[in-house]
Every structure is written in C-alpha cells, then in structure tokens.
Amino acid sequence: MINILAISGSLRKSSFSTKILVHLSKIAPENTTFSLTDKLDKLPHFNPDIDDDGAFAEVEAFRSQIKESDVVIISTPEYAKGIPGVLKNALDWIVSSGEFIDKPTAVISASPLPTGGDEAMRSILLTLGMINAHIPAEATMSIPEVSLKINAKGEVIDPSLQTNSEQFLSASLKNITKS
Numbered sequence: 001m002i003n004i005l006a007i008s009g010s011l012r013k014s015s016f017s018t019k020i021l022v023h024l025s026k027i028a029p030e031n032t033t034f035s036l037t038d039k040l041d042k043l044p045h046f047n048p049d050i051d052d053d054g055a056f057a058e059v060e061a062f063r064s065q066i067k068e069s070d071v072v073i074i075s076t077p078e079y080a081k082g083i084p085g086v087l088k089n090a091l092d093w094i095v096s097s098g099e100f101i102d103k104p105t106a107v108i109s110a111s112p113l114p115t116g117g118d119e120a121m122r123s124i125l126l127t128l129g130m131i132n133a134h135i136p137a138e139a140t141m142s143i144p145e146v147s148l149k150i151n152a153k154g155e156v157i158d159p160s161l162q163t164n165s166e167q168f169l170s171a172s173l174k175n176i177t178k179s
Contacts, residue, residue: 002176004028005069006036009076009087009120016110016146017075019154024073024169032173037065039090046092059093066099070176072133075108078120083127091127100131106139106172116142138171 006025008018018036025034039062044050054060066072076083094100107124109117121142128135141164143149149158156162 002029002032002173003068003070004032004034004173005065005072006034007040007072007074007087007090008036009040009074009084009124011041011084011086014152015077016112016143016150017077017108019150020108020110020143020146020156020165021073021075022154023150023156023165027166027169029173035065035069037062039065040086043086043090043093046089048096051093051096062090062093063097063099066094066103069103071104071106071172072100073106073108073172074124074128075110076117076120076124078109078111078113078115078117081119082123083120087124088127091124091131095131098131100128100133102132102134104139104172104176105133105135106141106168107135108141108143108168110143110146112145112147114144116144116146118142136171136174138174139168141165141168 006021008021010017028034042058109121111117149161151157
C-alpha cells in the first residue's frame with residue numbers, strides 16, 4: 001500500500017483546497033491509503049526556542065504523519081499573495097526536523113481568480129524547496145477559477161479538471177516505492 005498524506009492549507013469546512021483533496025481520495029488507486037490531516041489548527045505558533053524533541057505532542061504527531069507517509073499532497077488557497085499562515089506555521093515546524101527531506105511531495109494551488117493561486121504556488125514551492133521536499137514538475141497543479149469547476153457538494157464538474165486531477169495524481173504517485 002502507498003500511504004498518501006493530504007494537507008489542506010485552509011481550515012474552512014467548505015474550502016476548495018480540501019474539496020480537491022477529497023476528490024483525489026475518491027479517484028486514488030486501490031493500492032493507496034489516503035489520510036487528510038487534521039493537525040494544522042492544533043499546532044502551536046512556531047518558535048525555534050521551543051522546538052525541542054517531544055516538547056509538543058501535536059507537533060510530534062504531525063511530524064509522524066509526514067514521516068510515515070510515502071507521498072504528501074498539499075493543496076492550498078492563496079491568501080494575501082501567499083500561503084495561509086496556518087500552513088506556513090506547520091511547515092516551519094518541519095524545517096529543523098527533516099521529515100520532508102527527499103519526501104515525494106505534490107502541490108496544488110486553487111483560487112477563484114484566473115491566476116490559479118500562482119503566488120501561493122511560488123511561495124509554497126520556495127518553502128518546500130528550502131526543506132528539501134522532492135517535487136517533480138508534473139506533480140504541481142494550479143486550478144484557476146476553481147469555484148466554477150467544483151460545486152458546493154465538492155464534485156468536480158469541469159471535465160478538464162477531472163482529467164488534470166487524474167494526471168496529477170498519477171504523476172504524484174509515479175516512482176513511489178515502498179522500502
């Protein structure tokens with residue numbers, strides 16, 4: 001089994017970032033397990049002075065989820081030309097611990113704007129690059145005008161997004177091997 005950890009950069013219940021991850025979980029191959037983390041809002045504000053092993057159970061649980069996964073898929077909205085603070089905070093907790101080093105990672109940005117959250121994509125790729133995540137170019141996807149492509153129930157109603165989602169997921173899982 002391939003263990004996929006999905007991280008939504010939004011805490012909103014009706015977030016398009018979360019909806020796209022739920023959609024991916026429904027189209028994931030049978031040989032995968034798909035877990036959507038619920039840890040982001042439980043993490044304390046990052047402070048390097050308090051980043052000690054075992055200092056916070058919430059941080060250790062989040063780090064463990066990443067470590068135990070075979071691939072991480074992050075879906076983020078764009079807030080103020082970047083990624084939401086809660087997602088940046090979560091990634092800051094990983095900088096010194098190394099769970100993302102060479103971790104197969106895939107990234108989605110979704111926005112109701114025609115830009116598709118391109119600034120959020122740039123921002124998160126910069127951060128993930130700094131912590132040495134392994135992100136193949138084909139394992140990134142920007143979704144412009146997402147509110148026209150996913151309905152209120154979370155169903156993908158745009159045929160091109162359906163196709164792009166399948167290709168993205170396939171590329172995200174390509175070359176994943178279990179040790």
